[in-house]
Amino acid sequence: MASSVATTWFQLLVLAEQIRVGEENLRIAERTERIVDVRYQNGAASRTELLRQQTEVLNQRAGLVPVQLQYRQIQSALAVLVGESPLGFEVESTHGTLLAMELPEVDAGLPSDLITRRPDLAREEARLQAADANVEQARTALLPTVSLGLNAGLSNNNLLSLNNPVETAGWTVSLVQSLFDGGRLDAQQAISESQQLELLEHYRSAILTALQETDDALDRVQTSQQREALQATVSESAARTLELTELRYREGSDELLTLLDAQRTLFQTREQLAQLRLARLVVTVDLYKALGGGWNASGDDAGG
Incomplete structure (x- = not known):
């Protein structure tokens, strides 16, 4: 039971990190889109280039949706493991927890x-x-x-x-x-x-x-x-x-x-x-x- 709770918690942390990374990736894609748009307005980039980057922005946005859904599902699974109702169950902020977590050292x-x-x-x-x-x-x-x-x-x-x-x-x-x-x-x-x-x-x-x-x-x-x-x-x-x-x-x-x-x-x-x-x-x-x-x-x- 302890290992199941820990593994599910770790999965939740990874999904939280994936959401954070996905949002950062989206910001990078949007920033690049603005750069391409400026170059397009000044005749230094083609319409094709702008459309290509706009497609990348849409892909990044769409990629966040299933990860967010999976996060909610794993959160419900964790609630069941700890004996709580999934309805209204929320964990404390997991932002930045995954990579900051210290694992026990093995001598x-x-x-x-x-x-x-x-x-x-x-x-x-x-x-x-x-x-x-x-x-x-x-x-x-x-x-x-x-x-x-x-x-x-x-x-x-x-x-x-x-x-x-x-x-x-x-x-x-x-x-x-x-x-x-x-x-x-x-x-x-x-x-x-x-x-x-x-x-x-x-x-x-x-x-x-x-x-x-x-x-x-x-x-x-x-x-x-x-x-x-x-x-x-x-x-x-x-x-x-x-x-x-x-x-x-x-x-x-x-x-x-x-x-x-x-x-x-x-x-x-x-x-x-x-x-x-x-x-x-x-x-x-x-x-x-x-x-x-x-x-x-x-x-x-x-x-x-």
Whole structure:
């Protein structure tokens, strides 16, 4: 539920940013239309050029309508998620929130036992405990002593050995004998060795799944950060290019098609930047889920 609310909220922020960018793009298109109109009135531009830019203005105006509709729909979906009626439900101003939002930093040294907060691991540990197994000993034996974090990666010998049935078959049986009260349970309390082995294998499988999901999420976080940073640079460059191209068009050094190309490039890069920001927010939620909750700088449990 928490991740659904967060993801829907992020979608709303992206749509708010798209509306803001769309309105700014419209202002740029209208400004260019005025420039073309002045040149047309002075005989320096053709009627075709003016009509072409007027069409671009209309396209920008029309493009805002479906985004505004989607914003209202996502706002209603958010209302339902938080238990409110969509009628009259409004969020506080989201202007400028998306790009200004600070995401939690991921250290390179998050302890791997953070994943034990996950519901699936908690379930398997509860089953072990119900069978009188030593859960702490199971954690020590099965949970790799690796750090979770950007660039850390779990595709190493620790994880591979944990996932290797040839290497684990022998010591798993021995581990079963030591975990379940060292074989000291009486006949009425004891469960069969095959059931003990099944419980332990389920727990080991859950650990592997948790580690793999966390590793994948960390990799996506790092990749999304890099892509967003690169796209921000591209967008800044496109904005500067439009400024220079507009100046050259005013002076008669560039054609309208060159200006239109620079204009559309800027519009596209801004849209892509918003989408990449959303992708980064979503993978951060995925990491939150993979770790079974929030985290803080010290690596201790943090409230969700």
